[in-house]
Amino acid sequence: MFGDRHVIVVDLGFGDAGKGATVDWLCSPPAGLDVAAVVRFNGGAQAAHNVVAAGRHHTFRQFGSGTFSGVPTLLSRHMLVEPIALAAEARALAALGVADPLSLLYVDERALLTTPIHGAANRCREDARGASRHGSCGLGIGETADYARTHDAPRVADCRNPDALRRKLIALEEHYRPLLAGGAHRHDPIDDLIDLYREFAHAVAILPGDQLAGFADAGRLVFEGAQGVLLDEWRGLHPHTTWSTVEPRNARAMLARIGAPAYVLGVTRAYGTRHGAGPFPTEDPALAIPEHHNGTGPYQGEFRIGHLDPILLRYAVDACGGIDGLAVDHLDALGEIRTATGYLTPDGYTDRLHCGAWRDLGHQQRLTDLLDTATPVLTSLPTDITTYLEAELGVPVVLTAHGPDRADRTIRVATTA
Missing domain, CATH: 1.10.300.10 (Adenylosuccinate Synthetase, subunit A, domain 2)
Known part of the structure; x- marks a missing residue:
């Protein structure tokens, strides 16, 4: 599916799309990818990547989500490392049967x-x-x-x-x-x-410094992003953003320095979610979709659910500088979901959001203001959502999930161009 390329996993929404479960599957024996390390390239201990596999559940925060498969984690210079939380996470992993979790951890001294x-x-x-x-x-x-x-x-x-x-x-x-x-x-x-x-x-x-080439010599690397592109510090919907470069710019640059090829895998749920404050045009509080691993945080706020939004997904793909493939999660929860074809705004109808210049926070604030007042035009979701998303985003769907467990994931395409 990926050829000889290293894989960069990035969330195309506001987070919580299933990056951890995707990385867990990529590192597991069924994928057959011979992963040498999971590289964390942004964020810190605020990440919450839920993985359910073989009767075990863990919320990965700083450890890479390949840990259940014994894959080492490299915390790159772009990570914000919280040692006290790391120690607590290591204890939790040990209780789940991971032998000596800290021996699987490598940390760039510049972080x-x-x-x-x-x-x-x-x-x-x-x-x-x-x-x-x-x-x-x-x-x-x-x-x-x-x-x-x-x-x-x-x-x-x-x-x-x-x-x-x-x-x-x-x-x-x-x-x-x-x-x-x-x-x-x-x-x-x-x-x-x-x-x-x-x-x-x-x-x-x-x-001591950049050791990425040594890990790449041992096998494939999987770069595990945190948060979502719509929360990116320079591309997200300001001011409701993270202080981190979520889109794959830094991961691509790390691989470019060692002359290694990259495959960017975007991840989305089959419907929209957002945790906490900020615009969310397709939000629908009436949607009754159980959420087992996300709740209301004392600072982050409530977990919100909405309909599928290809307009925001297209924006995220553009913000990434393009992606190579798509993973679609939560296909088992489509009962009441519809899809947005565009927005009605005070400036008229639109079905496309322009990225603007990188670091142009004024443009990002204007997007936030626009989406705060936007009303989505919703229509029934096509029966074949994967083909629909391929047409809307112009990229192949290569991985799907019909449940939270590793066993619920399926390769959709054997090879891609």
Whole structure:
């Protein structure tokens, strides 16, 4: 299906489309892909990739979703690494029968650290927004990325250098002192954090710089994206976005540096979802589709469901610079689902959204304003949704799922051009 190309898995929506389950299948014996490593190329501990396989369920956050198949994880320089959450996830995986999970983990020393200081600041900031919350998960991801753009931020390499780490944590705490002083959220003492991070440095393999070529020499790489393209920091619907490049730009660049070919696999549900605040034109609260693994988060907000939206899917494909294939999940839940053919807006009818220039947040804000006022034109969903999506998006559907389990996934096309 993919030839000799490495696979980049990216969510074409607002997240929760089934990236983890897709990566789990790609790494499993039935796929036969000989995967050498799963590379996490964006996001951090706010990811929630649910995998159900052979009677086990785990919500993957920082570990790659190939872990059940014994596939190692590489946390790239583009990841925001939260060591305390990583340790908790390792314990959960061990309880599910994964032997020594941390031995499967490799971390680029250049990756940023997300600390409890970032998390406390994040929750204080969202509290201050009141009813105008952006939909953050409250785990400090945005604060980690924002602080690093103007300050000497803590990185994974600092976990091996207590003096440097202490200096950076003190500066971080001082930076956020005014914000934290006005809120109810606190964090662990710096000395305790340093001890925890030193243990982390001893427990995992921290790599000096880019080691991607070595992993690629051992077999195929699967790049596991987090969140969804419609939440991308520069292409998503501002301001309800993540502080992370979700579209495959960074993954493609990593592979280009080692001269390796890439296959971009877009993932979508057969209907629309969104977690938290922001525009969602096809949302329909009357849809009765059970959701087993997503609920209302104290900061992220409620899990929302809507009809299929090819207009937003086409926008996401454009934002990715094109994709090579499509995986369609949740085909077992189509009973009441319809599809949008376009939007009625104050400016008239439209069935296409223009991407605009990269990093043009003004354009992204205008898209948000447009979609906030858009009314979808809905029609019955064709019986053969896979053929319909191929025609709408211009890419082949290569993988489908009729349920949450690994066994529910099916290859649709044996080879693609």
